[in-house]
Amino acid sequence: MNYAYDAQEVEARWQGCWEQEHAYEVSNEDPRPKFYVLCMYPYPSGPAHQGHVRNYTFGDLNVRWRTMQGYSVLSPIGFDSFGLPAENAAIKLKSHPRPFTDARIAELMSSLHRLGAGYDWRRLVRSHDPHYMKFNQVIFRRFFDAGLAYRKKAPVNWCPGCNTVLANEQVLADGTCERSGDLVEKKDLEQWFFRITAYADDMLADLELLDWPERVKVMQRNWIGRSEGAQFHMEVAGSGAKIEVFTTRPDTAFGMTFVVLAPEHPLVPELTTPEQRDAVEAFVERVRQEPEIERQSSEGALDKRGIFTGSYAVNPFTGKQVPIYLADYVLMGYGTGAIMAVPAEDQRDWDFATAYGLPIIRTVQPPEGWEGEAYTGDGPRVNSQWLDGAQNTSEAKAKAIEWLESEGIGKRMVQYRLRDWLVSRQRYWGCPIPVVYCDKDGIVALPEDQLPVLLPDDVEFAPTGESPLRSHSEFLNTTCPTCGGPAQRETDTMDTFVDSSWYFLRFCNPWTTDVPVDLEAARHWMPVDQYIGGIEHAILHLLYARFYTRALGDLGLGPAELKEPFRRLFTQGMIRMDGTKMSKSKGNLIAPEKYFDTVGADALRIFHLFVGPPADDFDWTDQTDTVIEGCRHFLDRVWRLGAAEAAGTPGVSRQPSLADLDIVKATHKLVDRVTREFERWSYNTAIAAMREHTNVLYRYAQTPEGARAETLDESIDTLLLLLAPCAPHMTAELWERRRGQGARVHAQRWPVADPELLAEDTVVLVVQVNGKLRDKVEVAASATEGEVTAAALASPKVAAALAGREPARVIARPPALVNIVV
């Protein structure tokens, strides 16, 4: 008889079995309490890599565990199948993105099967599926009707490498494209935007309600970037022009000694005096040419970065004239593109004032001994006329705003850093924006009965900087749905982040043909109870999905009461190799297939669970393979236990002894511990506990008196139940071998520890002298303060440590600890 564990045979068998038995298909009418587990749907880049394995291992553990706990678990999967890599590959291979994408999906699906992940495959959703495209377009149209989608000319981020416009979120801090690494340029183009800013305040406030990693919430908060302040206008001396400025510190306005405009500000030509014209024009031209990265760097001499316009503005607070400058550090895209400069209370203004010899007037009294330059802290007002009585910033701010409003000069104002979401892309492999341009009717969104607009397959892929749709005359030329006259289709496609902004709603019922989201199904399943994905989506995807959920609800396309799509979020750590993230574009992928073919999927899953805290990054090194082999070693040990092949005497039949009872207790403690570790996402320590218990059972089986058969069997069964969400194939196989044909470990109830068996009769009392460990004494678990103190003082080791000195104080924390202080 061959008992050796054949991972490949066992895994293939159970993967087939789960599929045949529809093990993780779930009905929307299931009466059990619902639990929605979702891993961020993957971009299909080919066979899985270790990042996927990690993600789907965590996801599958939750799916199987929650199912065993009695929930009706929704576990769908889909593919984020539009996007640039497929199109770039098509250009390179002179082929088409569709077959390329379909092949990559097939590869990734095969990996997921071989990992043993349990999904409701019937609910599969793919972004490039015509049904999904249709509803993407339906939603776009409804956004358009509601004013949430609009078109405007804007300075946009243009990536010369990708030949497309990028969202702000896709431009890295150094001004390069997150995908191609090319330096992003600014271009003025007509683009489509989603009015995400309409929900800025709402999304900011509701962050409080989410059970998300604090880090992610902070990132979203900063990205939305709410600042409270005031907006007001200033007259330009000798001209009818008015300059609007936004400031967070209206309380310091008496200290404004100059005004700075962005070089692109529309008032610049009007404000420039004839004497300054040449210099200003040269300056503006130079800033225009400057790459974004240089403009945003704080390097370089300040005196080269600004220019005087020759005009003066009147500070409404003092009535005095202050010079108007241009500077490249003032951005047209934030606030009003103009600032009041208060050098005494803003370091940047201080530096500028110093470079240009402009006056500095303190309006906040710095503390005694202040030696810094600009003082941004709190303090009493000075040099501020009617504000001088104010003792702190908030009081002064309120008074200043009140004054601005009563004089009709300005008002309270909230600014956001968040920009509207630029969604149009000049690429082919995306969802077409369902709009036509008609000479008579202008911009016309297509009616729903003309959707979906599908991508024609017979297109030429050439890196021209224009969508290939542009040169496809049958696609381009159409008729206007309003007047029936000739019209041209929009040839831009949607950002792929649009696709991923509502797929989780579609999973609730992906079969509807009339509406994108089945409201009843969405009310049943949403919100997602556990969302799992990479930290790299902390801002983009997670913010867009929150926006979409709100917007769909407001338009009646989603449940109106549903604000937040993801109740609990877990962001897993990245897998790094040689210090960089493992990714296809970096060419440092380690494919899981070689492990499936050797140690098996279960061993690889155990490795990802065991290697460290799930939230932490980990480095894939030369030693990693031996750790993975160690995980297989653990499974082999469990296999030998479960297949009644453990070393030592086989189980004997007898009345339970104290040693047997210890095993029962240890088993219940294990149940308690693993359950708690699973709850808090501490899979590494949960696996450690199971390994520890396996070691305990080995020793138990090898004692001279032997293991009691019944006790050992129960403990092994429990171990298999606890291990079932982690190593599903092997536990399924052992369970069936032990319990008979048709027995299914994953259909069992998750074990519950008996509280009486968790309680201990005796505990080890730690005895310290002056905080140092001196002895350990066994005492009754019920020992009182007096009893543990007596036990501690009775210890010869304690007596030695005391060396005759009298205890000055005894701290007793029964039953675990006594500290004797001398």
Place this chain on the structure above:
RNA sequence: GGGCGCGUGGUGGAAUGGCAGACACGGUGGACUCAAAAUCCAUUGGCCGCGAGGCCGUGAGGGUUCAAGUCCCUCCGCGCCCACCA
């Protein structure tokens, strides 16, 4: 420049303010074997000691506490996010 983390053996890591190093990887020794692999057992933070045992030890320095890897302050190092945001 701002914000948020993190720093523990040779390595990955564990530790509700209460026994630092669980569980592993690697190492060492042993059993089994003609031998090897596999398996099983023991041991493995550093220093001193034949031993019992003792001393030191969680990036550095200070503080709070009977008690600090854990809390507070300063500094050093690393990582991530944001960044002339008015």
